[in-house]
Amino acid sequence: xxxxxxxxxxxxxxxxxxxxxxxxxxxxxxxxxxxxxxxxxxxxxxxxxxxxxxxxxxxxxxxxxxxxxxxxxxxxxxxxxxxxxxxxxxxxxxxxxxxxxxxxxxxxxxxxxxxxxxxxxxxxxxxxxxxxxxxxxxxxxxxxxxxxxxxxxxxxxxxxxxxxxxxxxxxxxxxxxxxxxxxxxxxxxxxxxxxxxxxxxxxxxxxxx
Amino acid sequence: xxxxxxxxxxxxxxxxxxxxxxxxxxxxxxxxxxxxxxxxxxxxxxxxxxxxxxxxxxxxxxxxxxxxxxxxxxxxxxxxxxxxxxxxxxxxxxxxxxxxxxxxxxxxxxxxxxxxxxxxxxxxxxxxxxxxxxxxxxxxxxxxxxxxxxxxxxxxxxxxxxxxxxxxxxxxxxxxxxxxxxxxxxxxxxxxxxxxxxxxxxxxxxxxx
Amino acid sequence: xxxxxxxxxxxxxxxxxxxxxxxxxxxxxxxxxxxxxxxxxxxxxxxxxxxxxxxxxxxxxxxxxxxxxxxxxxxxxxxxxxxxxxxxxxxxxxxxxxxxxxxxxxxxxxxxxxxxxxxxxxxxxxxxxxxxxxxxxxxxxxxxxxxxxxxxxxxxxxxxxxxxxxxxxxxxxxxxxxxxxxxxxxxxxxxxxxxxxxxxxxxxxxxxx
Amino acid sequence: xxxxxxxxxxxxxxxxxxxxxxxxxxxxxxxxxxxxxxxxxxxxxxxxxxxxxxxxxxxxxxxxxxxxxxxxxxxxxxxxxxxxxxxxxxxxxxxxxxxxxxxxxxxxxxxxxxxxxxxxxxxxxxxxxxxxxxxxxxxxxxxxxxxxxxxxxxxxxxxxxxxxxxxxxxxxxxxxxxxxxxxxxxxxxxxxxxxxxxxxxxxxxxxxx
Numbered sequence: 001x002x003x004x005x006x007x008x009x010x011x012x013x014x015x016x017x018x019x020x021x022x023x024x025x026x027x028x029x030x031x032x033x034x035x036x037x038x039x040x041x042x043x044x045x046x047x048x049x050x051x052x053x054x055x056x057x058x059x060x061x062x063x064x065x066x067x068x069x070x071x072x073x074x075x076x077x078x079x080x081x082x083x084x085x086x087x088x089x090x091x092x093x094x095x096x097x098x099x100x101x102x103x104x105x106x107x108x109x110x111x112x113x114x115x116x117x118x119x120x121x122x123x124x125x126x127x128x129x130x131x132x133x134x135x136x137x138x139x140x141x142x143x144x145x146x147x148x149x150x151x152x153x154x155x156x157x158x159x160x161x162x163x164x165x166x167x168x169x170x171x172x173x174x175x176x177x178x179x180x181x182x183x184x185x186x187x188x189x190x191x192x193x194x195x196x197x198x199x200x201x202x203x204x205x206x207x208x209x
Numbered sequence: 210x211x212x213x214x215x216x217x218x219x220x221x222x223x224x225x226x227x228x229x230x231x232x233x234x235x236x237x238x239x240x241x242x243x244x245x246x247x248x249x250x251x252x253x254x255x256x257x258x259x260x261x262x263x264x265x266x267x268x269x270x271x272x273x274x275x276x277x278x279x280x281x282x283x284x285x286x287x288x289x290x291x292x293x294x295x296x297x298x299x300x301x302x303x304x305x306x307x308x309x310x311x312x313x314x315x316x317x318x319x320x321x322x323x324x325x326x327x328x329x330x331x332x333x334x335x336x337x338x339x340x341x342x343x344x345x346x347x348x349x350x351x352x353x354x355x356x357x358x359x360x361x362x363x364x365x366x367x368x369x370x371x372x373x374x375x376x377x378x379x380x381x382x383x384x385x386x387x388x389x390x391x392x393x394x395x396x397x398x399x400x401x402x403x404x405x406x407x408x409x410x411x412x413x414x415x416x417x418x
Numbered sequence: 419x420x421x422x423x424x425x426x427x428x429x430x431x432x433x434x435x436x437x438x439x440x441x442x443x444x445x446x447x448x449x450x451x452x453x454x455x456x457x458x459x460x461x462x463x464x465x466x467x468x469x470x471x472x473x474x475x476x477x478x479x480x481x482x483x484x485x486x487x488x489x490x491x492x493x494x495x496x497x498x499x500x501x502x503x504x505x506x507x508x509x510x511x512x513x514x515x516x517x518x519x520x521x522x523x524x525x526x527x528x529x530x531x532x533x534x535x536x537x538x539x540x541x542x543x544x545x546x547x548x549x550x551x552x553x554x555x556x557x558x559x560x561x562x563x564x565x566x567x568x569x570x571x572x573x574x575x576x577x578x579x580x581x582x583x584x585x586x587x588x589x590x591x592x593x594x595x596x597x598x599x600x601x602x603x604x605x606x607x608x609x610x611x612x613x614x615x616x617x618x619x620x621x622x623x624x625x626x627x
Numbered sequence: 628x629x630x631x632x633x634x635x636x637x638x639x640x641x642x643x644x645x646x647x648x649x650x651x652x653x654x655x656x657x658x659x660x661x662x663x664x665x666x667x668x669x670x671x672x673x674x675x676x677x678x679x680x681x682x683x684x685x686x687x688x689x690x691x692x693x694x695x696x697x698x699x700x701x702x703x704x705x706x707x708x709x710x711x712x713x714x715x716x717x718x719x720x721x722x723x724x725x726x727x728x729x730x731x732x733x734x735x736x737x738x739x740x741x742x743x744x745x746x747x748x749x750x751x752x753x754x755x756x757x758x759x760x761x762x763x764x765x766x767x768x769x770x771x772x773x774x775x776x777x778x779x780x781x782x783x784x785x786x787x788x789x790x791x792x793x794x795x796x797x798x799x800x801x802x803x804x805x806x807x808x809x810x811x812x813x814x815x816x817x818x819x820x821x822x823x824x825x826x827x828x829x830x831x832x833x834x835x836x
Binding site: 423426427430441497500503504507508511514515519522524530531534 | 634635638639641642643645646647648649650652653654657659660661662663666677680681684687688691695822823826827830
């Protein structure tokens with residue numbers, strides 16, 4: 001079956017998820033005449049929104065480039081993609097927890113929020129690794145499959161590297177929340193680097209017309 | 210009229226519905242410093258979310274494959290598809306009822322929530338059966354209509370089988386909620402099997418290029 | 419400029435609006451153990467949801483078929499379409515008012531809710547009339563423009579007929595809410611008939627390949 | 628990489644954002660039997676909704692026409708587009724602040740709401756300027772790049788003009804809210820004029836088939 005509708009459907013879910021994240025910006029309770037202070041006190045929502053917007057945005061870019069190499073889909077890939085989208089939509093929830101916990105400045109709650117964020121991110125990266133493994137054994141679904149080995153060699157372990165960063169983040173959060181938060185940020189930055197590596201690899205091998 | 214925009218529109222509704230389901234994850238009321246416990250107590254929301262995400266996901270896959278066999282649409286099919294999408298978006302509501310009722314652990318409410326879930330699922334399966342019947346008498350709308358009989362023979366009663374499971378589930382729920390819940394799950398799993406049967410049938414008959 | 423992205427964008431707005439309507443189904447306040455009664459008391463939400471789902475659905479079908487006759491767009495048509503989409507998204511609000519007012523059973527409020535519903539519907543039909551007039555003087559944007567007059571003759575006043583029904587409904591609501599409600603329903607049914615007339619006209623004239 | 632999916636994804640975000648704006652229309656708290664007055668008192672929500680709907684609508688039209696001149700994308704343009712979409716989705720929040728502050732009629736809050744609105748609009752216009760600069764140095768990504776200079780000369784500074792209007796608005800708001808509000812409106816109208824200039828330029832140069 002052709003890949004087009006799978007891509008369009010996935011793009012739709014990404015676009016909706018990105019835009020839904022903004023719904024976390026709710027009017028604060030405020031004393032009339034002091035709206036400004038109440039809004040500025042909501043900076044953790046903005047921070048969490050930015051973190052998740054660019055995380056989901058990077059995931060979209062990655063998904064976009066990765067599936068551009070695929071020409072056909074089958075039911076296994078359909079299911080795998082659905083599970084991946086499920087895990088990605090979940091990120092909405094830890095994002096809310098994070099903005100709430102940081103706003104309330106309670107250390108235990110912040111730790112829990114970061115832990116759940118890292119957990120979801122870890123599952124997402126793990127599923128990307130499953131996707132890489134699946135495509136490696138179903139090279140017939142890909143465009144230019146003769147170049148697959150060469151293309152795949154350099155980037156095959158990127159999802160595992162990502163998983164590793166989030167595992168370290170999960171441990172780090174329990175000892176020091178700031179270190180843990182930075183590790184999560186590092187994980188997201190690494191995702192972005194992995195996207196750039198994938199993107200350049202595709203251009204180098206002219207995998208897409 | 211060409212089928213493309215009908216497919217794109219339906220895909221859009223499915224993508225939005227799937228992503229909206231995540232909005233049921235609202236921040237719990239919690240004692241500051243005990244966010245973790247409050248979130249963990251929300252497991253029924255996660256369970257209901259997973260149930261409905263994969264149910265709607267399977268419905269999308271099914272809809273996707275089924276409409277891939279269709280080359281043209283007319284106003285009757287447009288209306289039928291609209292009614293089908295209406296019934297599918299309704300699933301959002303019993304999903305909320307289910308997560309609320311399970312969280313409150315009241316048997317009568319859980320029974321009611323499962324009953325309404327099974328009812329909506331039954332209507333959806335019933336409408337798929339109407340769609341099957343409609344396409345059987347409008348074979349001129351299909352791709353490769355000469356293969357239609359052969360293709361259709363094996364799977365024509367799948368929606369009715371689905372309806373039957375949900376009827377049994379509806380009865381079962383009134384006597385034993387756990388049995389009823391398992392029957393609903395079975396109905397969803399059967400949906401998935403019906404999708405696999407459809408998908409393999411399409412590949413076998415090379416109905417799609 | 420090509421019409422494709424305008425169509426896709428409009429389809430997106432319709433798909434999202436249709437699916438957002440379901441968000442009005444919120445969990446009722448209920449006494450634990452009596453969820454069923456509380457849900458059943460929410461029937462006005464279901465009724466309002468059905469009314470608006472099929473109204474917006476019909477508007478989509480209509481928009482879909484109408485724009486299928488158009489091959490190019492320009493900035494005036496872009497703006498006109500944007501204003502039309504604006505009016506259509508507004509329907510979300512009277513839908514909420516309606517379900518609330520009917521649930522509270524207050525006659526003055528029900529009258530106000532139906533009035534605002536009819537008002538929005540009237541504006542939508544009025545804008546369709548503007549669209550018809552606009553296309554009549556920009557026939558160069560259409561497919562098969564040589565058949566335009568012939569095609570257009572029978573259906574050119576359908577939007578005005580629609581406006582008339584909603585004007586009568588607006589007056590009727592002030593005297594008798596039930597009559598007014600039936601007139602709104604009649605307006606929506608007429609929309610549907612207008613869609614069928616458009617759809618058959620297109621098939622008759624083979625305006626679309 | 629081809630531009631199609633980037634366009635479709637961006638269109639999706641615009642369509643969702645436009646439609647989500649309507650969710651700010653929540654049922655007012657009202658005395659039963661006085662729904663009408665409560666709804667009419669919500670006019671600031673309608674005003675803010677109209678302002679933002681047509682602002683985002685114009686941004687979409689602009690984005691639509693601008694990207695129709697581009698034939699390929701690369702990772703830098705992907706990122707730039709993502710940042711632009713981020714800034715545009717943010718507009719949802721000042722829209723809520725605005726309707727709330729105007730409804731409460733507190734001058735300090737209204738000033739703050741307009742300030743945040745102008746700030747987001749300023750960032751959006753600034754990002755369009757970055758996009759213009761980026762495309763000027765990556766003309767190989769464009770269709771008909773030989774006409775680029777000629778096409779670009781007249782409109783290259785439109786985003787900067789927009790930024791200037793919003794800077795003046797930001798200053799104006801601090802002295803006189805009404806003047807500031809009119810300047811924001813002027814900024815949005817100028818956006819629309821810039822869109823018309825772009826649109827006519829494209830038609831004049833036949834940049835799109």
